[in-house]
Amino acid sequence: MKFTRLAAVPLIALALTVPLGLMARADGDALPGAPSAEQVTTSKLVYGLLSDSRYAYRPRPLDATMSAEIFDHYLEALDGGKLFFTASDIARFRAYEKGMGESVRSGNLEPAYTIFALYKQRVADRVGYARELLKQDIFQFTGDDRWEYDREDAAWATDAAALDGLWKQSVRNDWLRLKLAGKKPDEIRKTLDRRYLNLANSVAALDQEDAFQSFLNAYTSTVDPHTDYMNPRTAKLFTQSMSLSLEGIGAQLQKQDDVVVIRELIAGGPAAISGKFKPGDRIIAVGQGTSGAMEDVVGWRLDDVVEKIKGPKDTQVRLDVVPGEAALDSKPTRIVLTRARVKLEEQAAKSEIITLPAPASGGVDKRIGVIKLPAFYQDFEGRRTRNGEYTSATRDVSRLLEQFRTDGVDGVVLDLRNNGGGSLNEAIELTGLFIDKGPVVQVRESGGRVSVEGDRTPGVSWDGPLAVLINRSSASASEIFAGAIQDYGRGLVIGETSFGKGTVQNIVPLDRWPANEGDRYGHVKLTIAQFFLPGGSSTQNKGVVPDIAFPVTVDASEFGESTYDNALEWRQIAAVPHQRYGDFAPLLPKLEALHAARVKQDKEFQWWTADVAEFRAEREKKYVSLNEAERRAERDRDAAKRERRQEERKALGLALDPLADTNDDGLQASERDIAEDAAREKAAEKRPDPLLRESAAILADAVRLLNNDRQLSAQVLPASTGPGVWAQ
Template sequence: MLSLKTKLVAYGTAASVVFGIASYKLLEKEGPTASQKNEVLAKVLMQGLSSAHYSPERLDDDLSKKAFALYLERLDYNKKFLLKSDVDQLAKYQTQLDDEIKNGSFKFFDLSMALLNKRLKEAEGYYKEILDKPFDFTKDESIEVKPDKIKFATSQAALKEEWRKYLKYQALIRVADAIDSQQKADTVGNQEAKKTPAEMEAEARKKIKESYDDLFKRMSQLENEDWRSTYFNAFANVFDPHTEYFAPKEKEDFDIEFSGTLEGIGAVLTEKDGYIRVSEITPGSPSYMQGELKAGDMILKVAQGSKEPVDVQGMRLDKAVTLIRGKKGTEVRLTVKKVDGTLKNISIIRDVVVREEGFAKSLLINGPKPIGYIQLPAFYADFNGTGGRNSGDDVATEIEKLKEENAQGIILDLRNNGGGSLQDVVDMVGLFIKSGPVVQVKSATGAPAVLEDRDPQLQFTGPLVVLVNENSASASEIMAAAIQDYKRGVIVGSSTYGKGTVQQFFNLDQVLPATFNAVKPLGHVKLTTQKYYRVSGGTTQMRGVTPDIILPDTYTYLKYGEKEQEHALPFDEIPAAKFSAWQSPSLPMDKLKNASKARVSNSATFSLINQSALRLKERSESTLRSLKLTTYMAEEKKNQAEAKKLEEARKSIPQLDVATLKADVKKLAADTSASARFSAFTRNAKKDLYIQEAVAILKDEL
């Protein structure tokens, strides 16, 4: 059987043929010019979607209408720019978008940009005029805050009124917060001069205006090409919510997010008032090691090696970042203005920058029978083969460190883990089972492929708890499902997200011949090519993984997950794979469930969490907000009182006795920044109610 990585490469080659066959026929034999890039991109993208997607859609009027609806929603989600007349004008094209793609036309897109840019200029006038006058918070009026319940304004006057309420609501929140903060300061004897409500209101308007000045400046810097990705993705997302087009820069950012590494200088940048500023230096990065670039420095110019510098003042942040990032070993020269006003030229050699906070880390929970805790934020992997880290290897390392300290049980925390590398899931499940199938993967046609752990060696044989929540998705769900099907451990928490599809990236440049070089780079498409199934035969698609032991969660009653996404692929089942469940020892599941249920029932904190979840559900359904200060503050005080009950209950919980692993102590002692981050991780783990219940469950089993 092919390994997963081999299978993906093999499939990618076949898909390249599917993409490429049609691509060669797009334009003249001599190839397109740069001005024809968008026509080529649209046709290659749609050919790939229609030919290689797991559940392909026909490029017809029905798809056109669906893409139109998605694009309109993303163009003006809050309905604060376009008028109904604009929407009506655009709607004339809603069954013609498929024809435009086929003909290489962008009339609809160009019209949408013209209308949006016109309305942006008008809206800029609205907010400036509205924020120039005080708001009356004694007037009894309200605002609808859920975009789905709002209709597009029928006139400029009506839209301006929507803006008035929208800005008033933001000012109301700021004023209420200021009053609340001042009242709290009074209770502790703060002697600072008190502000009047009028002063608070004026300050709120000033801050909001500054925020919108910045927002509209950034929006004015957006080019049509930035919006074109949104347009293409409206088509892609009709196929399913996880099929996406990535412009070249977006793909680079995606790789950084999932690998935890990038090649650059290791400085976090922000843009304010037209200037690029350094907000943070990443510990251990080239900037950190070079030592001259500091937080607060303003970057004025960027030069590549010995080339002429480029002025970045007034430049969009993403474009400046592109200039500063670069390949390992190359030189970038920065002209910076220091905090004291002096100018300095700084030369930095780029290198691989590692984001340590995104990697697996562990703690030991002390007791007569110590328990190991591993937090895994993502199933990260070195997708580009540049020598980066893989989550499977890292978790194996953490397990060995825990075994050296006699950990009798392990908690693997996959909460808020959105997924990542499927191969690392297979490797990781293999750490806890002898051998056998981990997941079944099925393309649109043909029999399912069974991805197996073939290594009979077990790295850990003790009791295992896997923590999950509603943000545990994709690869996390495969991991939890496999452990559950094998009865190898106890899944604890809340039902997972419900993403049971497999995506693959295709570089669109690689499916076009050299005659198309003038239009490259085109970017990538992330395409849903397969669905995955549990070894027991069901898919996690739409339904997720239901924990063996369900714990109350703040988001329990909210509409959330894959099942709430537009155009999500349906749930289905296939025959189970052949596998042998864990036998030695078998899980006393009924005993563990009953003991946990008793603890949760007697827990005031879990009871308050459930009450909080019910309030959150009620608030999400009741979306009309008062714009009267006294009414708003009364509601907020009620919410704060309920939240304080939960906060106080959490404070009263005895903290876990946790320890840093001996293998980590020396490393952390040599890096004060890493040590500070690890201390924060430790503090949070000590008082985490869900980790505490996981510990109690393991103790019941031990």
């Protein structure tokens, strides 16, 4: 299949594969044997795109090696925990292994669908067994049994009897968690029976489209870890997440058993403005316009219901709603709403100011502005069509910096923890807020051609002290920004070594080649280049190493680019000329010493460090005990520790932990009271954050040191008159 050269489409730099989780469709049924014409065409299109060196950064031949990898990735997508298939099932599937590549190339998807159909049957078998276990007398917890939950490297169970043993321990662990949470046997049995039945119903309703998307992603992930296929619906959700806006009623929805429930109302949205909804309300029917038929949506998959509720702004939708406290068969209230464009403000950049008291040796308090940026978002379509009115991470951060200048803060910390990336253009423009023109990223294409992208706009939005806070989940666009700031000597980088994703993707709509006016074939998020920092180093695999390091929360062997077996290797190319505003090397030992001395006295930082060490030790075990006395003792120790810390917070005048009284309730998210769970989620956002405060303190230390020591300042910031002149 031939392709014309790709037109310009948004460049993105995401940390992880877009989640394409398998979910049940409302109209799901047994998988038909033959793929649809659209699926055959899509499979061929995806193969043509990824095998062409003009587009894919690292194209791979569909040979026997790749076929084996597709086979393994597909099984991992279906049964990564190795809890459904047996070794004999895998042996049966081996007949398809060598032909997986040809299946993609030709669109012959019957092998994938056959495996998927057996997966559905095996889930039904396992759930049936689990539900029968609930009727048995197996819930005594006095021995040395344990549930070994980490099965990534385990062998496939030899037979059904071996799976029975695994599932027995899993069910017993589920039961024990609920028992420790104070639930009675009848309540536990009811909760778990409903949980397992929901799993069975969800998987039973999976259809051909679910199998198709999972199989194509087994192929794309063999090319590289960040190339994905997105069907039309998934692509639409991706665009929505990047633009931070949607057209609909403005409500966050969640599936609970067979019903879609309102979890949260989005401020300014039609649902919130109406005053007729509250968290926990259940939507049982949806109708279009003022007269469209009401469709009963009980039992539907969540995204099917969302698709019915969303729609173009200024159109109407009718909802039949039953309050959360009423019986589901109660008479519903019919509510008519006019859809609108809703901004997802909760996911946008936010700011706060941290005041740090002067040290005992003298001086003045320092006020450090903090900007939390969860993603490098941009409304691609809005930028193209709305005459300059579009959502942009850089624009939002610029407005916050302007407010900081008005407030007279002494420095700024940009918090990029857990920021997985987003728009490459936003990373470049955001860097431009802090440097006065210059290269930000070098982009190397598959043929070896290197282009330099940078800030071409003179002037800055913030020319004062700057720090960037990162962790292992800071990836891609976050790494471009943090790495560029480090290369320029423009600010301090604090935290953990970042994820290590140094590749760039394009979103490619597949409908462009068949000249189709609709949206039938979906999109491919395609790796097209590798990026390098101005200094020539790639962040690939190695990540950005902080100037001041905090304790490691997760090891590089467990999470990050280095854990992918087919990740690109680290490389280095020639540097491009760029200004160095400062050199923090002479300052770092002094900052390290002050940091070490301070955290020895910082209870919250010490608690966090201890919790990290405990968490990592528990992860190393890869199992939990099924001895009730042992588990109860652990639970009591944890509760006592939280209570003791809360008392210490009171004595020291520290902010209290709003979740200090929260114990493991043994429930899944869909089993909790939604309103209470949403409130707990909000409370978690207000928990003390010792890492953020310590980052602000480190920046304040740097400001004081440079202000008070002219010789040191001359070393760190030699004769600079541009951004980075911290000494005042």
